[in-house]
Each structure stands twice: as C-alpha cells, then as structure tokens.
Amino acid sequence: xxxxxxxxxxxxxxxxxxxxxxxxxxxxxxxxxxxxxxxxxxxxxxxxxxxxxxxxxxxxxxxxxxxxxxxxxxxxxxxxxxxxxxxxxxxxxxxxxxxxxxxxxxxxxxxxxxxxxxxxxxxxxxxxxxxxxxxxxxxxxxxxxxxxxxxxxxxxxxxxxxxxxxxxxxxxxxxxxxxxxxxxxxxxxxxxxxxxxxxxxxxxxxxxxxxxxxx
Numbered sequence: 492x493x494x495x496x497x498x499x500x501x502x503x504x505x506x507x508x509x510x511x512x513x514x515x516x517x518x519x520x521x522x523x524x525x526x527x528x529x530x531x532x533x534x535x536x537x538x539x540x541x542x543x544x545x546x547x548x549x550x551x552x553x554x555x556x557x558x559x560x561x562x563x564x565x566x567x568x569x570x571x572x573x574x575x576x577x578x579x580x581x582x583x584x585x586x587x588x589x590x591x592x593x594x595x596x597x598x599x600x601x602x603x604x605x606x607x608x609x610x611x612x613x614x615x616x617x618x619x620x621x622x623x624x625x626x627x628x629x630x631x632x633x634x635x636x637x638x639x640x641x642x643x644x645x646x647x648x649x650x651x652x653x654x655x656x657x658x659x660x661x662x663x664x665x666x667x668x669x670x671x672x673x674x675x676x677x678x679x680x681x682x683x684x685x686x687x688x689x690x691x692x693x694x695x696x697x698x699x700x701x702x703x704x705x706x
Contacts, residue, residue: 494541494545495562496544496545496548496558497545500514500546500549501576501605502514502605504559506549508550511546511549511550512546515542515546517601517602518542518598518602519539519542519543520595521583521599522538523539574606574610576606577602580599580613581599581603581612581616583595583599584596584597584598584599584603584616584620585616587599588616588620593624594624596616596620597627600613600616600617600620601617603616604634609641611638611641611642611645611648612638614637615634615635615647617630617634618630618631618634618635618638618651618655619635621634628658628659632655632656635648635651635656636652638652639652644675646675646676646679649668649669649671650672650676650679650681650682652664652668653665653666653667653669653672653685654669656668657669657685657688657689662689665685665689666689669682669686669689
C-alpha cells in the first residue's frame with residue numbers, strides 16, 4: 492500500500508508549504524536516527540527516510556498533485572489508527588516532561604493533539620507544558636481552553652484553566668473557570684486559594700500548579 496505522506500507528517504490535505512516544512516522540522520528533531528536509543532537503528536533510519544520523502548513530495552507542486560490524485564483514486568486506503576499514534580506521542584511527551592525537556596514534551600503533545608484533536612488530555616498536557624516555557628503562555632491558554640471545550644465538566648481542566656489564565660493576567664476568565672471548578676470540586680484547596688487571591692485575599696495563595704503529581 493502506498494504511503495500517505497500527509498499521515499506521515501501529521502498534517503491535513505490543505506496544509507501550506509510553510510506548515511509542512513514546520514511540521515517536518517519538529518518531527519525530524521524527534522525522530523532523527525542520531526537521537527534513537529533503541530536496538531533497531533536501521534528501522535529508525537527508514538522512518539526518517541520516509542519522513543524526508545514526505546517533505547520532498549508535498550513541497551513539490553507536481554509530485555504533490557500526483558500524490559493527491561493517487562489518494563483520491565483509492566490507491567491509498569487510510570488504515571492508520573490515529574488514536575494509537577496520539578497515545579504514543581502522549582507517552583513520549585510525558586517522558587520528556589519528566590526529564591525536564593519541555594520543548595520536546597510540547598512538540599510531542601502538539602503532535603498528539605493533531606492526531607486526535609478530540610482528546611482533551613492531549614490539549615491539557617500541551618497547555619501545562621507550554622506554561623513552563625515563558626514565551627508560550629498564549630499557546631498555553633489556547634490549549635487549556637480547548638481542553639475545557641472537549642471536557643467542559645472536568646474539574647481538573649477547569650482548575651488548571653483558571654490557574655493558567657490567572658498566571659497570564661486574565662483575571663476575569665480565571666475567576667470564571669475557578670468558580671466552575673469549585674462547583675464540581677468544592678473541597679479543592681488550590682481552587683479556593685486562587686479564588687481568594689483573585690478576590691483580594693492572600694497574595695501568596697494559590698501560586699502555580701503541578702503536572703504529573705507524585706503520590
């Protein structure tokens with residue numbers, strides 16, 4: 492079966508050249524054979540070669556047009572389990588996060604969200620990881636709000652949406668999310684402390700949040 496290069500890169504059929512190149516750069520960093528620590532280096536090299544072929548085909552107008560025609564003709568029948576791919580990226584993201592490599596974690600969570608855009612967990616992890624990078628607070632807020640859209644009654648997502656918006660200086664949004672979180676989890680000390688601070692309470696209350704708590 493012919494390879495679907497859009498699936499290889501995790502981009503849509505309407506992706507621009509710039510989007511394709513950016514996705515290649517992100518994915519190539521993660522899948523480069525020099526970073527592979529497993530036993531089958533040859534397989535890692537084959538995957539990287541396929542990734543490079545995908546870039547070359549999709550950024551060449553004539554070859555991309557031919558590739559699109561082959562897909563439309565049914566030569567390539569999608570049989571990829573995107574949810575499974577997303578779970579694999581989530582796992583890699585968690586590992587990178589625990590190792591303190593937040594950029595790599597963000598890239599993996601971003602890929603997980605793109606492969607399974609209905610998964611609130613992927614956007615939740617993406618948001619909390621982006622918040623660890625000072626220049627990415629805007630992306631963090633966007634991602635956590637998407638997570639809440641996917642699971643609007645998830646008290647953890649609501650809590651973290653409130654805390655992230657508070658950290659970003661979006662006080663009105665923060666209070667709204669925290670109030671919703673309190674409705675579902677009224678005993679949550681972190682939520683109550685953050686609400687208290689927003690309403691003029693202790694300035695030391697409710698600072699920060701944690702991802703992948705221990706114990």
